[in-house]
Amino acid sequence: MAVLAVIGIAAVSYVYVFVYNKAHPDYAQLEPKISLTAENCFTTFRTNESEANERFVGKMIQLSGNLNQIEHAEDQTIFYFILSEGMFGNEGVRVSMIRDEQLSNITAGQNITLKGFCTGYNQTDVILEHGSVIQ
Amino acid sequence: MLIIAVLALGNQVQAQKYITKNGKIHFYSDAPTEKIEAFNNQVNSALDISNGDFIFRVLMKSFQFEKALMQEHFNENYVESHKFPNATFMGKVTNLNEIDFSTPGTYQAQIEGELSIHGVTQKISEQGTFEVKDGKIHGKSTFYVAVADYDIKIPQAVITNISEKIEINVDILLEALNK
Numbered sequence: 001m002a003v004l005a006v007i008g009i010a011a012v013s014y015v016y017v018f019v020y021n022k023a024h025p026d027y028a029q030l031e032p033k034i035s036l037t038a039e040n041c042f043t044t045f046r047t048n049e050s051e052a053n054e055r056f057v058g059k060m061i062q063l064s065g066n067l068n069q070i071e072h073a074e075d076q077t078i079f080y081f082i083l084s085e086g087m088f089g090n091e092g093v094r095v096s097m098i099r100d101e102q103l104s105n106i107t108a109g110q111n112i113t114l115k116g117f118c119t120g121y122n123q124t125d126v127i128l129e130h131g132s133v134i135q
Numbered sequence: 136m137l138i139i140a141v142l143a144l145g146n147q148v149q150a151q152k153y154i155t156k157n158g159k160i161h162f163y164s165d166a167p168t169e170k171i172e173a174f175n176n177q178v179n180s181a182l183d184i185s186n187g188d189f190i191f192r193v194l195m196k197s198f199q200f201e202k203a204l205m206q207e208h209f210n211e212n213y214v215e216s217h218k219f220p221n222a223t224f225m226g227k228v229t230n231l232n233e234i235d236f237s238t239p240g241t242y243q244a245q246i247e248g249e250l251s252i253h254g255v256t257q258k259i260s261e262q263g264t265f266e267v268k269d270g271k272i273h274g275k276s277t278f279y280v281a282v283a284d285y286d287i288k289i290p291q292a293v294i295t296n297i298s299e300k301i302e303i304n305v306d307i308l309l310e311a312l313n314k
Contacts, residue, residue: 053220057196058237067171071156076176088154088179089312096177112194119177119196125156127194 015100027068027130028098030060038065038081038093045121046084056126062134063093064113067106073074077103079114079131088124102133151185153272153309157304160193160305166300171205171297173198182272184236187228189246192221192304211289213254217269222252226259241266246276252285263305272309277302 034056041063045052069080069090076096083092095116097103106112113135116128158178164171179192195216200206210216226248228234234242247260265277279300282289289297 001168022203024206053217057217071157073176076157078157078177088156088181094156094177117313120194120216122179122192122194122221124179124192127197129177129197129199 027060028076028132030115030117032062033059035062035064038063039083042081042083042091042093042126045126049121052111052121057120059118060115061118061128062113062115063095063123065093067110067112068092068106068107075099079106079112086124091124092125093128095128097131097133100132103133106133141220144247152181152183152312154181154312155179155307155309158191158305158307160198160303161200164194165302166298167295169296171200173200173206173209175199178305178307180274180309181312182228182274182309184231187231187299189224189228189248191224193223195220195222208272213282213289219252219254222250224248224250224259236265236267236272239267239269244274250280252280253287255285257284270311274305274307274309276305279303 040060041052041056044055052113061097063081065081067079068082071078071080077099079097080090081093081095082090085091097114097116112133114131114133116131119127119129121127141256156179158180160175160178162173175193175198177194177197180190182189195214196210198209200207200209226246228244229247230243230245234244242265244263244265245260246263247258249256249258259278261276261278263274266273266275280303281300282297283299295311
């Protein structure tokens with residue numbers, strides 16, 4: 001009986017810790033699944049969204065290109081590859097960066113390689129979250 | 136079809152448009168056995184102050200939950216974000232004559248339109264405020280969405296974990312679009 005109770009407690013603890021309370025991925029440590037230019041990524045979403053969703057969404061992807069703009073909005077830093085213009089003004093790839101001291105060394109106008117977790121295309125921009133600089 | 140409609144709307148509202156791409160939406164479910172909340176800080180919104188046209192676009196996968204498991208269930212089982220990646224609102228500020236966007240102050244706003252979530256579109260009518268300050272428009276609104284209205288099915292096993300009505304908090308700082 002005592003053995004069964006111990007097994008039961010262990011099972012509940014396992015489910016609580018490793019299933020119910022499992023941690024988010026450590027995005028900074030995730031290896032990119034795909035590497036391409038920001039322009040190529042944006043163009044793929046614009047021309048064939050379903051293919052792009054299949055290839056990129058829900059994955060850590062590595063992008064390279066000329067960083068056009070850095071935005072600071074409250075506690076977030078957005079790196080913006082501007083690739084077109086539309087009803088919301090500029091369009092392109094927006095990357096919400098993980099807070100990191102290294103970000104202050106990056107300036108708009110430089111070529112950059114970074115990675116980020118792609119959450120999709122909102123008909124204006126491709127959105128990446130949890131971004132970090134590779135080089 | 137939605138894209139065409141949005142682009143058509145865009146062509147109509149070039150003149151006095153205010154936009155943000157960093158709008159915030161927070162939702163909160165207060166159920167008997169669990170409280171669940173999520174944040175999205177990359178919300179697109181545009182307001183044309185000349186005619187009251189007002190739109191939102193939200194990527195469902197950009198909602199961040201405290202618990203990874205909840206985020207997985209939200210995307211995979213409830214809103215099926217692989218099938219329906221965006222939520223959109225397209226509507227109007229209907230009491231435009233009561234809001235002076237050229238004078239700083241806080242104004243009550245009545246907003247009506249169509250909210251699309253999970254591939255289901257419903258007409259909604261909600262209240263909010265616009266605070267005009269420093270050439271920007273700070274919009275805020277809190278309203279409730281019934282999950283059943285959007286064909287979001289909650290399994291019986293977790294029915295007490297998720298509220299039937301979800302509180303939605305919108306917070307957007309709109310800036311003039313200079314084109």
